[in-house]
Structures are given as C-alpha cells and as structure tokens.
Amino acid sequence: MPIRRRRDQPVSDQSAARSERRALRCRVTISRIGILTSGGDAPGMNAAIRAATLVAAQRGIEVVGFERGWEGVLDSRLRELTRRTTSPGSGIAPTHEVDTCASLGGSILGSARSKRFYEASERAKAKEALSSSTQRVDGLIVIGGNGSLTGAHALHTEQGVPFIGIPASIDNDIGCTGTCIGVDTALNTIVEACDRITDTARAHRRAFVVEVMGRQSGYLCMAASIAAGADAALFREDGRSEDEIVAIVADTVRRGFSDDRGKQRVLVLKAEGIEIPCTRLVRRVQEALDLTHPDLEIRATVLGHLVRGGAPSFLDRMVASRFALGAVMALAEGASDEMVAWQSPLSGGTPTVDRSVTRWSLTKVLDETRALLDGGSGVIKQRVALMHAAAGVLAL
Numbered sequence: 001m002p003i004r005r006r007r008d009q010p011v012s013d014q015s016a017a018r019s020e021r022r023a024l025r026c027r028v029t030i031s032r033i034g035i036l037t038s039g040g041d042a043p044g045m046n047a048a049i050r051a052a053t054l055v056a057a058q059r060g061i062e063v064v065g066f067e068r069g070w071e072g073v074l075d076s077r078l079r080e081l082t083r084r085t086t087s088p089g090s091g092i093a094p095t096h097e098v099d100t101c102a103s104l105g106g107s108i109l110g111s112a113r114s115k116r117f118y119e120a121s122e123r124a125k126a127k128e129a130l131s132s133s134t135q136r137v138d139g140l141i142v143i144g145g146n147g148s149l150t151g152a153h154a155l156h157t158e159q160g161v162p163f164i165g166i167p168a169s170i171d172n173d174i175g176c177t178g179t180c181i182g183v184d185t186a187l188n189t190i191v192e193a194c195d196r197i198t199d200t201a202r203a204h205r206r207a208f209v210v211e212v213m214g215r216q217s218g219y220l221c222m223a224a225s226i227a228a229g230a231d232a233a234l235f236r237e238d239g240r241s242e243d244e245i246v247a248i249v250a251d252t253v254r255r256g257f258s259d260d261r262g263k264q265r266v267l268v269l270k271a272e273g274i275e276i277p278c279t280r281l282v283r284r285v286q287e288a289l290d291l292t293h294p295d296l297e298i299r300a301t302v303l304g305h306l307v308r309g310g311a312p313s314f315l316d317r318m319v320a321s322r323f324a325l326g327a328v329m330a331l332a333e334g335a336s337d338e339m340v341a342w343q344s345p346l347s348g349g350t351p352t353v354d355r356s357v358t359r360w361s362l363t364k365v366l367d368e369t370r371a372l373l374d375g376g377s378g379v380i381k382q383r384v385a386l387m388h389a390a391a392g393v394l395a396l
C-alpha cells in the first residue's frame with residue numbers, strides 16, 4: 001500500500017510516513033535480530049530489552065538475547081526472547097521472562113566487559129558465529145557504553161555486521177545524547193543516599209565527602225550535588241590539583257560551620273574521576289582542620305556500585321523504551337552503525353518518529369565522546385560553566 005504524504009499532516013506523521021517509506025524502499029529482510037547488553041550494567045537495560053522485543057515481535061521479527069554481552073556472541077550463549085503464538089497479529093510474542101523484566105535493575109541477559117572483543121580476530125569469529133545456522137541474526141541491538149559501542153562499530157566496519165546502538169551508562173559519558181539509560185536512576189540513588197548521610201551528619205554536626213561513580217565523567221557528581229544541596233562538588237573536568245582540592249574542602253567546611261553560616265552539616269560530593277582516594281582526601285582535610293578548628297569532624301563515604309543497582313526510575317524506563325523503538329525501526333529500515341540519542345544537545349542527527357529521539361553515526365558519537373572526556377566539547381564546557389555559576393550558590 002503506497003504511503004502518500006499530505007501537506008496538512010502534522011510533522012510527526014510526516015516523519016513517521018517518511019521513515020515508513022524509507023523502510024519500504026530500503027527494507028532489508030529482517031526476520032531475526034539479536035540483543036545484547038555489554039559493559040557496566042545500568043538500571044533500565046531490561047526496559048530496553050523488553051521494548052525492543054515487543055517492537056520487533058509486532059513486526060514479525062524473532063529476537064534472541066546473547067548472554068553476557070559480546071562473550072555470549074563468541075561462546076554461542078543465547079536464548080530466545082520471542083515465541084510463536086496463535087493469537088492474531090504477527091504470530092510472534094515476547095517470552096514471559098521478557099514481558100515481566102522492565103521493572104528489574106541490572107540485565108536479565110547479564111553483561112560483561114569483553115577483553116576478547118578488542119581483538120580483530122575475535123570479531124571475525126563473532127561474524128562467523130552470527131552467520132552460523134544456530135545463531136544467525138540479521139542485525140544486532142547493542143545496549144551499552146563507549147567500549148561496547150566502539151566494539152560494535154569495529155564489527156560493522158571490519159565485518160559488515162548491521163547494528164544499532166542504544167546508549168546505556170550511568171556515567172552519562174556518551175556523545176550526542178542528552179542522557180543514557182541508567183543516569184536518572186543513579187542520580188536518584190545518590191540523592192537518596194545523601195539525604196540519609198545528611199541525617200547522621202546533622203545529628204553529629206559533621207562534614208562528609210561522598211564519592212560517586214562516573215569513571216572519567218563528572219556528570220553524576222555535578223547533577224547530584226545540585227539536587228542533594230551539597231556545599232561543594234569536586235569533579236575531574238575542573239583540573240584542580242590535590243592540594244587545591246584539600247584547601248577548597250577545608251575552607252568549605254570552616255565557612256559552613258562558621259557562626260554566620262551556622263550550618264548543621266556540610267556535604268561535599270566527589271567524582272571518582274578525581275584520583276585522590278576519598279579516605280586520603282578526608283584525612284588531609286581533617287589534618288588541616290585540626291590546626292584551626294579541632295572541634296570539626298569530617299567523614300568519607302564511597303557509594304560505589306550502590307548507584308548501579310535498583311529498580312529503574314520512570315525516566316529510565318521511558319527513555320529506554322523509546323530508544324528501543326527508534327533502534328528497531330532503524331534496523332528494520334536497513335540502517336546500521338548508528339546510535340539513538342535522547343534530546344541531543346547537538347543539532348543535526350537523523351529524525352525518527354519520536355521528536356526526542358534522533359540517530360547519529362557512530363563515527364560522530366565516538367568523536368563527540370572523545371571531546372566530552374578531553375574537555376574539548378561545547379557540552380562539557382557548558383556543564384563546567386554551569387557548575388562554576390552554581391558553586392557560589394551551593395556554598396551559601
């Protein structure tokens with residue numbers, strides 16, 4: 001049935017019609033796709049698995065899940081995520097396990113950081129495996145962070161394996177996208193933890209340095225410090241030396257507990273990207289305080305993997321599901337070597353049926369990711385400038 005475009009159609013209908021026309025024009029026969037979750041797990045990965053499976057099943061496409069990321073592809077560890085059904089429609093439906101997994105943290109498929117997949121020879125084996133009769137798939141949905149997307153890009157470039165990437169990393173350190181699966185839940189977990197620490201800090205009129213994950217990205221620390229009402233935020237992108245950081249924290253504590261401020265607690269958030277162990281930082285600050293204010297106490301708390309677990313938030317489930325719709329439709333359209341992005345801070349990208357979701361080439365994503373981490377990206381400069389503007393407010 002030809003799809004005609006009517007001028008008076010609202011934009012979303014027009015782009016839906018355009019992508020359907022594209023799908024019809026360049027539809028590769030996609031009858032079976034593979035999904036994998038790779039790298040650090042992130043709350044919301046299961047919501048993406050479920051949504052991708054439902055979108056595919058609705059189109060009559062079978063879905064298999066590779067267990068523990070690229071390791072599952074290399075070791076032929078996979079399982080069916082869809083089943084045949086007699087109910088009306090495509091005749092394919094998600095398995096019960098998939099249908100009920102969206103509220104779970106972690107990944108039902110498991111995840112791993114595959115060192116083997118760094119080797120081109122192993123990627124060639126992966127291509128072979130993905131073409132074998134037992135685990136043949138027409139394309140992959142790769143849910144993961146920078147390392148996983150870089151691996152998928154190499155597999156596509158070297159072996160021509162079609163894939164669409166879905167950004168999943170609590171670190172929010174992936175280029176072209178405003179957020180990644182897991183970021184919102186991790187932020188909520190950090191803020192809740194800071195509220196708990198605030199209770200005991202107030203009771204003892206103490207200061208705390210709370211360290212949060214994020215690898216080289218200070219995003220979690222920056223965003224959570226504002227929401228948790230922290231007195232200061234320490235993140236790698238600021239490029240401060242250890243001595244400067246010790247002085248900043250000691251000064252923040254002294255001023256916070258000074259008579260004119262009269263605070264009952266002082267809270268400092270530290271990104272793990274700052275490579276001073278939290279315990280050493282706190283010990284050095286305590287030594288500095290003992291010289292001037294021996295009655296003041298400071299403690300350290302490292303949240304660690306706590307922020308990676310837990311039931312995914314509304315936002316992570318919603319974003320993950322809408323990523324999945326965009327990704328499966330892109331694969332069905334014959335697109336590859338692209339990543340879906342949420343409310344991209346950059347202009348450009350290929351529109352999808354969803355105004356908040358655009359598609360970006362992996363080359364662009366990886367370039368922008370490098371710029372995010374080396375500080376060259378306008379996005380990171382904006383974030384740091386915002387934090388500097390907020391610093392005075394935070395410390396009030």
Ligand code: F6P
Pocket residue numbers: 040145169170171213214215272308
């Ligand atoms: O990338 C997600 C992340 O949680 C980082 O924030 C952290 O540095 C790293 O993974 C921890 O890795 P692992 O789970 O292998 O210890």
